[in-house]
Amino acid sequence: MKVFIHTSSRNRPAWVVCVVVLLVVVTRATVSAQSGGMGGMAMGGGMSSGNVKERDFSGHPPGGYCGATSSNTSSGSAWCESPAKFVAPLPIPSIIDGTKGGSVLLTAGKACQAIFHNDDGSECGPRTEIWGFNGTWPGPTVQAQKGIPFDIVHVNHLGQDYENKDIRISVHHHGLHLLPKFDGHPLPDGVTDPSFAIDPAGMIYNASSYTYKTTNQQEPGTFWYHDHTVHSSGRNVVMGLTGFFLLQPNNDTMYDNVQNLPSGDFEILLAIQDRSFTDHNQFDYPMNFDELQATGFSHVGYFGRYMLVNGAHAPYLNVKAGWYRFRLLNGCNARQLTLQIETSSGSRRDIMHQIGTEGGHISKRRQRSSIDMAPGERYDVLVDFRNITVGTKLYLTNSFSQAPELPDVMEFRIVDGSTPNFTVPTELVSYSWPSNPSVERTIDLVPPMGDSAGWTIGGIRYDPDAANIHVQKGTTERWSFQVSHGGMGGGMGGGMGDGMMMMDPHPMHVHLVQFHVDGLDSGSLQDGWKDIVMVPANGQVSITATFDGEPGVYSMHCHNLEHEDVDMMAQFEICDDSSGHPCDPTLLYSFTAGGPSWGRDQDIDPSSSAKEPASLRMVICLLTLASTFMAVGYV
Ligand SMILES: [Cu+2]
Numbered sequence: 001m002k003v004f005i006h007t008s009s010r011n012r013p014a015w016v017v018c019v020v021v022l023l024v025v026v027t028r029a030t031v032s033a034q035s036g037g038m039g040g041m042a043m044g045g046g047m048s049s050g051n052v053k054e055r056d057f058s059g060h061p062p063g064g065y066c067g068a069t070s071s072n073t074s075s076g077s078a079w080c081e082s083p084a085k086f087v088a089p090l091p092i093p094s095i096i097d098g099t100k101g102g103s104v105l106l107t108a109g110k111a112c113q114a115i116f117h118n119d120d121g122s123e124c125g126p127r128t129e130i131w132g133f134n135g136t137w138p139g140p141t142v143q144a145q146k147g148i149p150f151d152i153v154h155v156n157h158l159g160q161d162y163e164n165k166d167i168r169i170s171v172h173h174h175g176l177h178l179l180p181k182f183d184g185h186p187l188p189d190g191v192t193d194p195s196f197a198i199d200p201a202g203m204i205y206n207a208s209s210y211t212y213k214t215t216n217q218q219e220p221g222t223f224w225y226h227d228h229t230v231h232s233s234g235r236n237v238v239m240g241l242t243g244f245f246l247l248q249p250n251n252d253t254m255y256d257n258v259q260n261l262p263s264g265d266f267e268i269l270l271a272i273q274d275r276s277f278t279d280h281n282q283f284d285y286p287m288n289f290d291e292l293q294a295t296g297f298s299h300v301g302y303f304g305r306y307m308l309v310n311g312a313h314a315p316y317l318n319v320k321a322g323w324y325r326f327r328l329l330n331g332c333n334a335r336q337l338t339l340q341i342e343t344s345s346g347s348r349r350d351i352m353h354q355i356g357t358e359g360g361h362i363s364k365r366r367q368r369s370s371i372d373m374a375p376g377e378r379y380d381v382l383v384d385f386r387n388i389t390v391g392t393k394l395y396l397t398n399s400f401s402q403a404p405e406l407p408d409v410m411e412f413r414i415v416d417g418s419t420p421n422f423t424v425p426t427e428l429v430s431y432s433w434p435s436n437p438s439v440e441r442t443i444d445l446v447p448p449m450g451d452s453a454g455w456t457i458g459g460i461r462y463d464p465d466a467a468n469i470h471v472q473k474g475t476t477e478r479w480s481f482q483v484s485h486g487g488m489g490g491g492m493g494g495g496m497g498d499g500m501m502m503m504d505p506h507p508m509h510v511h512l513v514q515f516h517v518d519g520l521d522s523g524s525l526q527d528g529w530k531d532i533v534m535v536p537a538n539g540q541v542s543i544t545a546t547f548d549g550e551p552g553v554y555s556m557h558c559h560n561l562e563h564e565d566v567d568m569m570a571q572f573e574i575c576d577d578s579s580g581h582p583c584d585p586t587l588l589y590s591f592t593a594g595g596p597s598w599g600r601d602q603d604i605d606p607s608s609s610a611k612e613p614a615s616l617r618m619v620i621c622l623l624t625l626a627s628t629f630m631a632v633g634y635v
Pocket of ligand 1: 455504505506507558559560563564568
């Protein structure tokens with residue numbers, strides 16, 4: 001049996017992690033001081049914002065792919081020191097039509113994209129190297145209709161990364177109900193010919209392709225496809241490997257009320273994503289797994305210094321004085337959003353009406369003053385511009401406080417023109433939610449402990465060769481996610497300690513199913529089909545789902561992509577005893593009750609932590625870290 005091992009990290013005791021975090025804090029404080037602003041802060045919380053471009057990570061080259069070479073860095077103005085806001089139009093991704101069936105082609109490759117602009121609308125500085133589908137970020141929007149299956153052929157022409165390694169991808173069609181082999185399984189580093197007992201099919205190596213078969217039998221909703229490669233999802237999503245997948249209703253009478261919603265030019269997709277850049281206008285992100293683990297991102301996630309929509313910095317959109325439909329995606333790796341529409345003076349305009357969640361419509365149209373979005377979540381909203389005077393400018397803003405603060409998302413310019421006569425009903429689509437679960441599970445979200453650089457699910461790092469939960473096909477189950485408290489006592493030898501790394505919320509994503517969140521207030525924002533639920537720091541959330549997928553293995557993980565990439569991911573296996581697909585008990589690697597358990601089989605040397613006075617080193621390091629924080633003004 002193969003076992004998933006990272007020898008470079010498996011045996012890293014917690015005091016080493018502490019030292020690494022300490023180095024990161026000192027390094028970033030130094031960089032910020034030199035550049036005259038604090039910029040982003042890996043630890044998050046309490047920081048002032050800044051738009052200073054700087055390079056934090058060693059792995060990223062100066063961006064020669066798009067013409068930004070070190071030979072032309074001498075003139076400071078060449079790098080767009082002060083990019084303007086609301087001067088470039090919102091990019092609209094092209095549409096690939098799958099509603100007639102057949103197959104569609106998506107080719108992942110490198111391209112150069114204009115992200116920053118000057119006041120006059122001209123491009124500012126060199127273009128940014130992106131890794132996109134069909135040459136754009138976001139990639140084309142795949143249109144599907146309920147009941148019409150088609151194939152998606154994904155081709156990988158990305159070539160090599162900055163360390164001259166072939167770039168592998170695995171595409172996850174987020175929210176779709178697909179067979180296990182089309183689920184976008186990650187795959188461990190270095191494995192080129194997997195002989196896993198559980199087949200993690202789907203990795204697309206450079207210059208190869210993989211065909212995914214969609215069925216499109218589920219409820220119509222707002223889905224998205226993105227890279228899901230183990231240990232690299234955060235990097236690959238930052239580089240641009242994302243796109244929308246819209247499933248539209250068929251002619252079933254249950255959808256009568258949602259057949260004439262705003263569409264065409266009045267149905268706009270907004271992928272909201274934060275990014276940091278080097279002074280060469282290139283994405284700034286750790287370029288390999290070891291660097292990621294050393295950044296501190298693995299604890300709190302990546303918070304960019306600029307807010308982009310559909311791959312452009314703070315764009316604008318001309319809208320007519322009518323109804324619009326916006327499909328909102330929080331495509332940030334780790335940042336939460338609270339979105340509202342405001343005037344230029346900051347007065348809120350309550351013109352947003354929610355009509356859907358990730359996996360379907362909600363039952364009634366509901367006016368929303370603001371919309372909270374966890375990473376990976378989607379909300380389907382209508383915006384009523386009917387009574388807005390032509391010439392007015394309104395702003396989509398983000399009021400979620402997270403350093404660096406990014407309040408400006410995009411601008412709406414109300415322009416003259418007629419609008420089609422769309423129907424905007426109050427009653428939408430009614431569903432009955434899964435209920436009466438026959439199995440209840442509690443799933444602990446465990447802070448960094450032992451040899452782990454990051455959070456885990458149930459105290460176990462991701463193991464692609466195992467199933468952590470066995471589910472009988474067709475069973476309705478209730479899963480309660482809760483943030484557990486290792487703390488200094490339980491985690492010593494060692495944990496990072498309570499109070500420092502314990503404050504993270506976790507957007508938990510379950511593949512295969514759409515679930516319903518338990519215990520919601522009537523009319524709650526989340527009262528619909530969902531595939532991500534935010535588990536608050538120090539809190540608990542329960543979901544109920546019917547697991548009606550085909551037998552095989554599916555993922556569930558935190559959608560803070562840095563958490564995911566340092567192994568906050570697990571697998572569940574659908575078994576069907578009645579049809580000859582029983583689960584293999586030898587592959588069950590259950591979550592540990594009562595505390596973390598490190599590895600199966602030969603994963604780690606169980607005596608390694610006992611060889612070191614880890615607890616003493618941990619205390620010293622924590623004291624040093626605390627004093628450093630105070631010295632650099634972070635607390
Ligand atoms: Cu998490």
